[in-house]
Amino acid sequence: xxxxxxxxxxxxxxxxxxxxxxxxxxxxxxxxxxxxxxxxxxxxxxxxxxxxxxxxxxxxxxxxxxxxxxxxxxxxxxxxxxxxxxxxxxxxxxxxxxxxxxxxxxxxxxxxxxxxxxxxxxxxxxxxxxxxxxxxxxxxxxxxxxxxxxxxxxxxxxxxxxxxxxxxxxxxxxxxxxxxxxxxxxxxxxxxxxxxxxxxxxxxxxxxxxxxx
Numbered sequence: 001x002x003x004x005x006x007x008x009x010x011x012x013x014x015x016x017x018x019x020x021x022x023x024x025x026x027x028x029x030x031x032x033x034x035x036x037x038x039x040x041x042x043x044x045x046x047x048x049x050x051x052x053x054x055x056x057x058x059x060x061x062x063x064x065x066x067x068x069x070x071x072x073x074x075x076x077x078x079x080x081x082x083x084x085x086x087x088x089x090x091x092x093x094x095x096x097x098x099x100x101x102x103x104x105x106x107x108x109x110x111x112x113x114x115x116x117x118x119x120x121x122x123x124x125x126x127x128x129x130x131x132x133x134x135x136x137x138x139x140x141x142x143x144x145x146x147x148x149x150x151x152x153x154x155x156x157x158x159x160x161x162x163x164x165x166x167x168x169x170x171x172x173x174x175x176x177x178x179x180x181x182x183x184x185x186x187x188x189x190x191x192x193x194x195x196x197x198x199x200x201x202x203x204x205x206x207x208x209x210x211x212x213x
Contacts, residue, residue: 104135109132111204131174131179132180134176149202163180
């Protein structure tokens with residue numbers, strides 16, 4: 001009888017030990033699952049952070065490249081001014097790179113302002129012109145403004161045009177040494193010009209440009 005009780009006692013101890021071991025095993029498995037989930041989340045967050053960091057590094061490199069190109073362009077423009085205007089103190093210039101490019105490296109020529117024949121409206125005021133990019137930068141946009149004048153030379157109307165822009169079919173950009181021109185039978189109209197305007201009395205200026213990225 002004593003032996004039987006002793007055997008039963010051992011069985012109870014083993015059963016209890018098995019239960020404790022199973023509970024501990026289950027806890028360890030849960031901790032392992034939690035850690036695995038946290039590791040997966042941390043890895044995803046790290047990949048996102050790395051992607052953002054790479055993008056920021058790329059943007060910084062592009063900005064540094066653009067800054068370098070602008071500095072080089074300033075140096076070339078300064079040299080151009082000195083050659084074109086010897087004896088002039090170029091340090092007094094207080095203009096942007098775009099303004100310098102417009103003033104020195106964009107040529108507008110064959111400008112005509114007159115009344116053109118329109119199939120729909122008859123005689124209408126309009127303009128034609130050509131633009132040459134004499135610099136070494138590709139331009140993604142060029143805006144020109146035409147000022148229509150009275151007999152005394154006073155401005156009485158103006159119109160702005162975008163001969164080069166990313167929405168244009170033929171001239172989305174103007175590369176170095178390239179020229180913009182309209183087809184022979186095309187012209188830009190200006191409906192704001194009053195009837196008092198005398199044909200030919202107008203002035204054209206490049207008022208804005210954008211460098212291609």
